[in-house]
Amino acid sequence: MTNDRTRSFGDYLAALRRGAGLSQNQMAARLCLASGTASVTRSEVSRWERGVRVPGAWLPFLAQVLAVPHSELRQAAAYARGDDRAQLPVPSRTLADLLPDGERLTPGESGRHLGAADVAELAGRAHALRLADDVLSGGDLIGPAYRELHRAVDLYRNAVVSEATGQGLLVQIGELGQIVGWIASDAGRLADAEHAYRIGIDAARQAGDTTLAANVAGSLAYQWSNNGRTRDGVALAEAAAQEAGGDAPPVARALFLDRVAWAHTRAEQPQPAMRALAMAHEALSEEARTPAPDWAYWVDRSELEVMDARVFTELRRPLRAVPLLTRVLGQYAPTHAREMALYRSWLAVALADANEPEQAAEEARRVVALSGDLASERTADRARVVLARLREYEAVPEVDAVLRDHGHLLLT
Template structure:
């Protein structure tokens, strides 16, 4: 029990840190600028950029600095005090920030509440439609929040949806629609779990979703879940299985699937082959070409809502990631530079991830000074995120820069942030 309480306290401090980082970013200040302003207001020199970083990582709680933080961040001191109380373990305290953002993105009401007890345990299509709204709300939340923020609500919703299917009665059509939503919810829950570093939970969610989607007879959704699991395997040491499953996902979807979905599935095939190494380079390049060809197919059926994010820009990012992994920086750098110049700044995790590939590509292109600049951007963005993916990519970038330790810009980055390379995943 003591260990469990300790973990809960660590989680609360990390969530407080994310909340504080969000307030800072909203004002447009860097960690260094915030530290300087706090020193100016308090008349001390004891607050450094590293101290702000500790607060935002959850290492410390800055309760003695609240009046100055409130003034600099333009929030009521009482709000910050409430957040500190939450970090300190007060059961009655609520944490603003991620919780509020999620509440804003999810539709009102809770269709997963056991309404069946009030309606004779029979549900209709309206309940499924409400669930669909919450599933898409989680997807939108994942655009701006990280796995550590969303893991609890995502799996709570998934468990409730499964219970709704198990404990209610419904028509065949409603039952199939409910299974589709369970499949979609399992997909986003699996993605969130992977981002939170909960790899076994991610795999279980994907497998549950595949089962639900197959029972519902939704081939593209089965393929989306299988492709997601293939991507998960490719990134966690099961590269052979990742290739096989990614290919099977394309076959499962079939040629009549919407173009956006086929583009996504081919991109996952490309990544699976890329993770196999240079011997699979040509297979990866072919799959990239097939993805772009599929995206250009506008004659097929309309894409499902879960494919809303698939676009030419996202395909170009995958192109660049593949080129980077295959050590073709002259192709990767222009693509990433162009896409990042147009990318939504609110999607901090994706910005951090994509800049991490740009940093590596620049190092491969023998441009260590530019690589160091990008590395700093990755670190700055990642410091605010409860994402295992960004933490892992930060380690990759710092490891790649070690070759250029004699370059002053790189040496400074490694001297100030080299500890992140050794941090546990």
């Protein structure tokens, strides 16, 4: 059974493997070579990285293959097994210390003087983290992401700034709070993600940037909607859209309305969900009176169609979902492996709902193959959703073969 500690250990181990330039198959092969046995498989490596199991006797061989101190791996394994005296060797395990409840970010009264160039440099780092998230998973990025947010908060707290510079720094802390929260959520660290989002919301509000505050709050609403807090997700998504108001750039309002649609979908409220989808498309069609924020660079007609298709799939309307997902996937860059895995997972479910189990099984194999090498709790969860959906068709040979090969994932 996985828990927060074993998942964190799995993320840590996966990050070490990728840092060594190894696939799961390659690491299994090297462990067999190092130990002189043939008893480690890719599936076992996958179980370690998903937090299903914690390696014991394999730790010295892992240290050898990954070129890290054996003592570091022992400490990490002890942490995963619940030893409160042990710590996971990552830059930070929590963001709660950055901004305790009720505390405001305040600049220092002495120290380095900051100006527009420092704001621009921080903006560049925030955007670089966004672009990295396009092609890397949360487990791979969580360490650098934490460091960036810590650095930005420390910079603001320990410097002398003008009002304009202080406002600019707060905006960048808000943007970092959003992307760091998204990365932490993808890595399965929901508590850390919520702390990051709250830092971002507070910073954006202090800066007076209501559109940014709405973006961060909407991201937190999305997390709540996907993790059992559906009523709260609806309330926060709607509040975020209202906070941004009608003066927000059309692309931002389209994004906020998409999140409202998803929140209603997860709450099993189809009519409000469909209305919000229609409003999102209307917003994106409007002529922009103000420039779109940099953080909205990825929002376009195709992304709205993906959300349309996800909503249609959740509402069991596969005849509308399948054509949309098929078209969008045909245009999507293969370097975006996480998004490919996520979108194919909805296609697999929609195909199953459309009584096309053979095609659904084919998509399920693609989802599992794509998600196997990703340190993303989102893709791992979606793979389990797809396999569970296919159980209805286990008498179909293609489905039976997929479930025999990958059904163990449902036990994690």
